[in-house]
Amino acid sequence: MKDKTKISPWVWVPTLYFAEGIPYFIVNNISVLMFAKMGVPNGQMALFTSLLYLPWTIKPFWSPFVDIIKTKRWWIVTMQAIITAVLVLLTISLPKPTPEMIAATGTPISMFTLTLVLFIVMAFASATHDIAADGFYMLALTQKNQAAFVGIRSTFYRLSSIFGQGVLVFIAGWLESKNGNIPQAWRMTMLVSSILFLVVTLYHTFAIPKPADDHSSVAEGEKRSAKTIFKEFGRTFATYFTKPGVLLAIVFMLLFRLPEAFLIKMCTPFLVAAREVGGLGLSTAEVGLVYGTIGVLFLTVGGILGGIFASRLGLKKSIWWMAGCMTLPCLTFVYLSMVQPTSILWICVALAIEQFGYGFGFTAYMLYMMYFSEGEFKTSHYAICTAFMALSMMIPGMFAGYIQEALGYANFFWMVIACCIATLVVTFFVDKKIDPNYGRK
Numbered sequence: 001m002k003d004k005t006k007i008s009p010w011v012w013v014p015t016l017y018f019a020e021g022i023p024y025f026i027v028n029n030i031s032v033l034m035f036a037k038m039g040v041p042n043g044q045m046a047l048f049t050s051l052l053y054l055p056w057t058i059k060p061f062w063s064p065f066v067d068i069i070k071t072k073r074w075w076i077v078t079m080q081a082i083i084t085a086v087l088v089l090l091t092i093s094l095p096k097p098t099p100e101m102i103a104a105t106g107t108p109i110s111m112f113t114l115t116l117v118l119f120i121v122m123a124f125a126s127a128t129h130d131i132a133a134d135g136f137y138m139l140a141l142t143q144k145n146q147a148a149f150v151g152i153r154s155t156f157y158r159l160s161s162i163f164g165q166g167v168l169v170f171i172a173g174w175l176e177s178k179n180g181n182i183p184q185a186w187r188m189t190m191l192v193s194s195i196l197f198l199v200v201t202l203y204h205t206f207a208i209p210k211p212a213d214d215h216s217s218v219a220e221g222e223k224r225s226a227k228t229i230f231k232e233f234g235r236t237f238a239t240y241f242t243k244p245g246v247l248l249a250i251v252f253m254l255l256f257r258l259p260e261a262f263l264i265k266m267c268t269p270f271l272v273a274a275r276e277v278g279g280l281g282l283s284t285a286e287v288g289l290v291y292g293t294i295g296v297l298f299l300t301v302g303g304i305l306g307g308i309f310a311s312r313l314g315l316k317k318s319i320w321w322m323a324g325c326m327t328l329p330c331l332t333f334v335y336l337s338m339v340q341p342t343s344i345l346w347i348c349v350a351l352a353i354e355q356f357g358y359g360f361g362f363t364a365y366m367l368y369m370m371y372f373s374e375g376e377f378k379t380s381h382y383a384i385c386t387a388f389m390a391l392s393m394m395i396p397g398m399f400a401g402y403i404q405e406a407l408g409y410a411n412f413f414w415m416v417i418a419c420c421i422a423t424l425v426v427t428f429f430v431d432k433k434i435d436p437n438y439g440r441k
Helices: 009-037 042-051 054-061 063-068 072-092 098-102 109-139 143-179 182-207 225-240 246-257 257-270 286-314 315-338 344-373 380-408 410-431
Strands: none
Touching: 009 042, 009 072, 009 109, 009 143, 009 182, 009 257, 009 410, 042 109, 042 257, 042 286, 042 380, 054 109, 054 143, 054 380, 063 109, 063 225, 063 344, 063 380, 072 109, 109 143, 109 380, 143 286, 182 257, 225 380, 246 344, 246 380, 246 410, 257 286, 257 315, 257 380, 257 410, 286 315, 315 344, 315 410, 344 380, 380 410
């Protein structure tokens, strides 16, 4: 029998991070397009889909339990099984608004109450899976292999984005154009997702190794009482919020992505909105191609090149280049909203530029979270950092739809450009505190 502790990282790292991305993109990105295509107004759509970020925001409150209870391998497989079950339930229960409601953009969000509940369950399972997967990665691999596979894990996470926002959206668009039934198209898309996740769950049940270090953080022989668990829980939080420079770190994590937080919530509605209301009037299948495939491909390339760039210069010397790449490409959406080009080629070029810049710039954000998480509880501390990352996306996103409805698409994207000031200001202060040697080879 093959030694489960000696399984090559190539066997499980790519599939683990591919699986980590799928539910995240379904809940936070695909849901936006699905609700928009179902006729839900932008204001309601953005508010409720932004609230789906909540599990990633509050996951620090249960992330220590992933360290304390069971193994991280157990958490990974169990959460994947739950996600599979939720996708099956979504396939069965997705509502069917009438074509008249969809055409008038008058579908009430209340029609999707059960859908939102299921998305919340998936979000909690996905957030817990993130905690376990990131922790497992750090303890199952040596520091040398962690560095060697960081690009691989990021690449396969981005490939899951291409699959989710590209392939799945294209499938929904193809089915929609074939039978003209939008709700049925999305039901079938959820069915495809559930089959995929079932296969991944079964694979990981056998393929993920069982490292000796993967165990409860409660000392061996110590009684795992409620008192012990909550004592460990409190110590995890206390050590995070007493780290030097924690306030500045939190402000940075909340504001560095502010322009993108507004932009990402209105991007797909803008692409599918009618040209008369300021959109580009693309079909669902075209969105899957230009944004979910070409856009995410350039996002991935930007992330890979960003990792190479940062590994050579270090975080401190590369952070300003990356901050610039996070902000300036937002101008492409101002161009798209003002010119409203009909050429798919020009739309692809604009989205490729914006997504490449975001992928390149986001590397600095990821490295900074790893940098700040170093220490005894790096798994839980990294989870707390990613919670602030989720909060940075949730709060602006909640209001993005209502702001867009008030300003129109062109003025909304100009407002996004103004938010770039926040990114540059927090970068200025954080730059002074970063170890010059961190992140360099």
